[in-house]
Amino acid sequence: MTIEVSNAWKYFDDPDPAFTGTVGELVAAGDLVEVTYKRTNTDEKVQVYNDVLTAEYTANTNYQVTVRRVTSKSKRQVFRELL
Template identity: 60%
Template sequence: MIWEPSFKRTNTDEAVGTYTDVLTADYEANTNYDVTVAKGDLKLRRLPSKVLNLRPPVEAGRNGSARSAAAE
């Protein structure tokens, strides 16, 4: 029977940064195989934020007065 390893974190930190040796694997031992688990690093990065302009654009009317334009 072929087994599937399960991967997990060994820490609970959520701040942006690199965490060394915090990824590991669990597996069901089988005497037919020699298994070595090498721990891995986890890197959490900040996603770029988007700036939203919530004010509608303003255009000059024919007589020079300001008027609002509908958002598309």
């Protein structure tokens, strides 16, 4: 069973967005209790961070779980003066 974490991005200096993902097919809903998505680093520079978003869950011995970690991007916020 695979948990796939969705790609995410944010503007520099903004708070982290709500990270999301998809849980593969379970025999019964709630078999992994609660799945939460988070980032594994604290860097804030504007750049692409590979493999920093992950999922945490309560293990269930009936499943062999793989978490597909993905990329997070931090974007520079651009302001234009309107004339």
